[in-house]
Amino acid sequence: MSDSRNDDESPEVIGVRRGMFGAKGSGDTSGYGRLVRTVALPGGSPRPYGGFFDEIVDTLSAVIGEDGFAAAIERVVVHRDELTLEVTREALPAVAQALRDDPGLRFELCLGVSGVHYPDEIGRELHAVYPLMSITHNRRIRVEVAAPDADPHIPSLFRVYPTTDWHERETYDFFGIIFDGHPSLTRIEMPDDWVGHPQRKDYPLGGIPVEYHGAEIPPPDERRAYN
Secondary structure, three states: OOOHHHHOOOOEEEEEEEOOOOOOOOOOOOOOOOOEEEEEEOOOOOOOOOOOHHHHHHHHHHHHOHHHHHHHEEEEEEEOOEEEEEEOHHHHHHHHHHHHHOOOOOOOEEOOOEEEEOOOOOOOOEEEEEEEEEOOOOEEEEEEEEEOOOOOEEEOOOOOOOOHHHHHHHHHHHHOOEEEOOOOOOOOOOOOOOOOOOOOOOOOOOOOOEEEOOEEEOOHHHOOOOO
């Protein structure tokens, strides 16, 4: 079944940030409180995508079938000269294998997986982003998958791309995404008994005191605040 996101070409506003650098038009460059910036994700892109992007999309559609493509690909996004395929999590392994194995695609190398947390994107708060490279054709694309906080499960790509082993562990460690089918999904940076996932946006800002040349530096949440 196709997703309505396929036809959405407008940016998706998922939140508003205050006191953040990067806003324009206010005249305030202090960064302390008066800057307001919307958080928007790029919308789906219309044809033609440009460059080799159309060829990749057409080839993938031919490999998995038009119906399979409509069910698997939520949106095709071209942003800042990069192609991103937003894939449903159920279809991720099949799409990844098609991208790897088809002679016209041959994305043999997965360069890792990065986690992103958008707490205001209700029902799609957690994202996993896989950058893929075709050594054969010297091309790069990205595959992105979303999951809700309430069900943070995404299929592991370990069996398709074994190099994702440690990267999926790191993304689990820092964001709490559970990669189903991973051979050993354990923490890789934080201690085994650590509570929470420290790169999520809702993780409390804090830390431990640091001693430097005899001076005590408090954790961030106890330092001076600018209001």
